Amino acid sequence: MRILHLLASPFWSGPAENVALLAQAQRALGHEVTVAVDRKRKDIAAEEPAVPRFQALSLLDEGGLALSVKSPPWEMWSDLRALRRRQVDVLHAHFTHDHLLARWGTPKGAVRIRSIHAPRSLRSSLPEAGAYTVPASHLQAKLEGRHRPVQVLPALVDPMFEPAKDRKALRRALGLGDTHLVGMISTFQESRRHALGVEAFGAFARQRPQAHLVLVGDGALLEATRAQVSQRGLKDQVTFAGYQQGSAFAKWLQALDEVWILGLGNDWSARAAAQARACGVRVVAVKEGALPDLADTQVEAPTVDAVLAAALSGASAKSEHPTNERIASDILDLYRQAAEVRR
Structure with a gap:
């Protein structure tokens, strides 16, 4: 098959890595695969391009393709014409902008x-497609009324995520x-609940005094989190590892216990969560998205007591x-199902 993924983002974050791994796996199975991304936005200093x-x-x-939400109408028209000419x-559209463009620009045949x-994309105005993927099984029912094949697209994992060969040396x-290491590995933003994590770790450390918290990432709430750690008297038990990527990120993850x-x-x-499991790291997680399928233990509610109970x-x-x-083979089968439905 000749497969073109549309990813209207200039950032190597969110779904970008998953799309790249899917494209690589599809190519390894003998298919011709490329990924179009936002080529217009270049001033993205806060994130990796x-x-x-x-x-x-x-x-x-x-x-x-410019493939940008910042494109003026004439540039979008140019993208539409370019898409229609593609063989x-x-x-395969991944964001709303991609899907709107694909709705009118899908090449013949x-x-x-x-x-x-993410669930926010599940709107009644969602354009038609030959098939859909969702990130978690509980979201499949929301697309049943469209009478098109729907399949879960799980997280794909780079082979570098594997258990550490010598964790002590790492x-x-x-x-x-060499103590019990707890980690949080995400951007410092409200949805990731770092404030809850710090409070819960304080309670955890009172029961396991040798425990240490490692916070990997950066973001808008980084300094607020530093201040919270200081106020709680946890500075000696918390390491801020900063933004890590590639093999460096994998090493920090491999070093953790949970x-x-x-x-x-x-x-x-x-x-x-999938990366952590691949590294042999225990996953303690809330009930969001695909986390219930990947967690070793679930946090029943976003509270200190619930996090502490799950961790202990x-x-x-x-x-x-x-x-x-x-995963790639299953998605290729979905493409074939969609082609059959169209006939």
């Missing part, structure tokens, strides 16, 4: 697929002690996450 990443993976589409079998990455290299995921952002596939429970899950190859 997507273009260099997709270029390095030889996945970046060079079909001339592809599958047009191609099947249009839409991935929903911890020494990162400047961490990770607390207390909220999701733009991607409800819960990729961080010692519960672990034995479920296995599907491989990238299996």
Whole structure:
């Protein structure tokens, strides 16, 4: 198949990594795959840009699409015309802008697929597609009325996420002690509940005095979180690791005993939980998105007591996450189903 993914974002965040891993796995199965991203927005100093990443993976589409929510009408018209001329079998749209563009610009003979990455995209105005994906099984029912195939697109995991070969040595290299390490690995924003995590860790540390909290990431609430840690007298038990990416991020994750995921952002596939499980790290998580399928133990409510109870429970899950190859194969089957329905 000739597959074109549309991802109207200039950032290597949210669903971008999942789309890249899916495209790589589809290519490994023998298909021609590229990914078009927002080429218009270049002033994105606060986040890592997507273009260099997709270029390095030889996945970046060079079909001339601006694919930007910042495009004026004439630029969108140009994108529509460029899309209609493309020779592809599958047009896989990932964001609302992509789907609107694909609704009118799908090339003749191609099947249009839409991935929903967060519940806010599930609106009554959602344009028609040949099939849909959702990030978690409980969202499938919301698309049943469209009478089109709907499938879960789970988080894909890079092979670098694997258990540490020598965790003690890794911890020494990162400047961490060989004690019980709890981590939070996300952007410092309201939805990720770092304030709750710090309060819960304070309670956790009173029962496990040797525990240490590692906070990986940056974001708008970073300084507020630093202040909270200081006010709670936890400075000696908390490490701010900063923004990490690629293999460096994998090393910080591998060093942990458990990770607390207390909220999701733009991607409800819960990729961080899948990465942690692949590293042999226990996952304590709230009931959002795909987290219930990936957590070792669930936080019943976003409260200090609930986080503490889950963390101290010692519960672990034995479920296995599907491989990238299996996920890609399942999505290719979805494309075929959509083509059959269209006929």
